[in-house]
C-alpha cells in the first residue's frame with residue numbers, strides 16, 4: 117500500500133487500460149470538485165473507488181465519460197487516457213465507441229421504453245455492425261429476468277430489475293472498461309448479493325475491466341483486486357483490496373460507516389437526475 | 396341526420412389533419428423541450444411548396460410532395476442548427492420568443508415569395524362528391540382522413556420499430572442517459588425538427604386541399620395549440636385524441652349552434668380540460684402508458 121501523496125504507482129504502460137492523471141474538475145466555473153485526482157485501472161482488473169457521500173466519485177466517472185459539459189462542468193487540469201489514447205476532450209459518443217461504458221448512479225433506465233427498446237437504444241453506436249442480436253442474447257443469458265420482461269415498460273420494473281437493465285444496456289456496448297456507479301444503492305441485501313455476483317461473473321467470464329464505485333466498502337473490497345479511497349476530490353489511500361480491508365483507518369472510517377446505515381437513499385439520488393434541455 | 400353525417404366527416408377530417416399537424420409540435424417538445432410557435436408556419440410552407448411544385452414546376456403531385464419532404468428536412472435541420480442551437484442554456488421564455496420570431500419570419504417569407512392571393516390546390520385527390528346515407532359530401536374529406544391516418548401510422552411505426560425512433564424516445568426520456576448510450580443528442584434534435592417539418596408537409600397539404608392555399612393555412616395551424624394542450628404537450632396518442640376532440644366539437648358546435656361559437660369552442664374545451672387535468676388528457680405527470 118502506498119500513501120499517494122508520496123509515491124507514484126507505476127505499471128508497465130501497456131498494462132494500464134485507464135489512466136486518470138492529476139485531473140481537476142470545476143462545475144459552473146467556480147466549484148472545484150476534483151483536486152488533482154489520479155487513478156489507474158490495469159487491463160482485466162476490478163478496481164473499487166470508495167469514499168463518503170460528496171467525495172467526488174460520480175464526478176470522477178462523469179469526467180471519464182465526457183459528461184461534464186452536460187452539467188456545466190469541465191476538466192480544467194490533467195489528462196485522461198484509455199487504451200493508449202488520450203480521451204480527455206472526447207464526447208460521450210466517442211468514449212462509448214472507444215470501449216468505455218457507464219452504469220449511472222440511480223440506474224437511469226428509459227422509463228417509457230420497454231426493456232427490449234432500452235437495449236436497442238444502448239446499441240446505438242453499433243447498429244451498423246449487425247451484432248445487436250448476439251449482444252442481446254448475451255445480456256439475457258446474464259439476466260434471464262430481463263428476457264421474461266422484455267416487452268414491459270422499464271418504468272414498471274422493480275429497483276433490482278432496473279439495475280439489471282442498466283447493466284444489460286452497458287453490456288450491449290461490449291465495453292473493455294465497465295464503470296458502475298453505486299449499483300447496490302437502494303437495493304435489498306439479497307439483491308445486492310445477486311448484482312455483485314453478476315459483476316464478478318462478468319469480470320471473470322468476459323475479462324471486462326471494471327471500475328466499481330461503491331458506498332458499500334465492505335462488499336466492494338471483497339470482490340475488488342485494487343482499491344482507491346477518495347476524500348474531498350482526491351485519492352487519499354490506495355492499495356490491494358485485501359490490504360485496504362485490513363487497514364485500521366479504513367475499517368474505522370469506511371467499513372464501520374457502511375454498517376451504520378449512513379448510506380443515502382434512492383430519493384437523494386433522484387436529485388441528480390437533471391434533465392438539460394440543450395446540449 | 397344528413398347534417399350530422401356531414402359534420403362528423405368534416406370533424407374527423409379536420410381532427411385527423413390537426414393530429415398530424417400536432418404530431419410535429421409534440422415531437423419537438425418531447426425531444427428538445429422547445430415549444431415551437433412556428434408549427435403553423437411549417438404547415439404553411441409545406442402547403443406552398445407542394446402547390447408550387449405542381450403548379451409552377453409542373454411536377455406530378457407525388458414528386459411535389461417528395462420535394463416538399465426534402466425541403467422540410469433541410470429547413471428543419473437549418474433552423475435547429477442556426478436558430479435553436481445558439482439558444483443553448485437560455486431561459487424557456489427566451490426560446491419561446493425566438494420561435495415566435497421564427498414564425499413571423501417564415502410567414503413574411505411566404506408572403507414575400509407568393510403574395511397573399513388565395514389559390515386552389517390542384518386536384519390531388521378527387522373533388523367529386525358521393526352520397527352517403529342520403530347526404531352528399533366531398534370525397535376529399537375521406538381522402539384527408541385516410542392520408543392523415545396513414546401518415547400518423549407511419550410515424551408511429553417509425554417511433555416503435557426504427558432504431559432512430561427508439562433513440563429519439565430515449566432522448567425524450569432522459570437526455571444524459573441517452574448520451575451515455577452513445578446517442579448523439581445533437582443529431583436527434585436536428586432529426587426532431589426535420590421530422591416535425593416533414594409531418595407539416597402532409598398536414599399543410601391536406602389543410603390546403605380543404606381551405607385553399609393562403610396564409611389561412613397557418614391560421615388553421617393555430618388550432619394545433621388547442622390540440623396539444625388538450626392532449627398533453629408531450630403525448631403522441633394525446634395529439635390524436637386532442638385532434639379528434641377539437642375537430643369534432645368545432646364542427647358540431649359550429650353546425651348546430653352557431654358558426655361563430657364553433658371558432659371559439661376549441662379554446663373553451665381547452666380551458667375546461669386544463670381545469671380538470673392540468674397536464675392535458677395524456678400529458679405526463681410522471682409515467683404515461685403509451
Ligand SMILES: Nc1ncnc2c1ncn2[C@@H]1O[C@H](COP(=O)(O)OP(=O)(O)O)[C@@H](O)[C@H]1O
Pocket residue numbers: 143144147149167168169170171172173174175176187188189
Ligand atoms: N452538476 C453539478 N454542479 C455543481 N456541483 C456538483 C454537480 N455535481 C456534483 N456536484 C458537487 O460535487 C461534489 C461531489 O459530488 P459527487 O461527484 O456526486 O460525489 P459522490 O458521487 O462521491 O457522492 C458534491 O459536493 C456535489 O454537490
Ligand SMILES: [Mg+2]
Pocket residue numbers: 173174175221297
Ligand atoms: Mg455519487
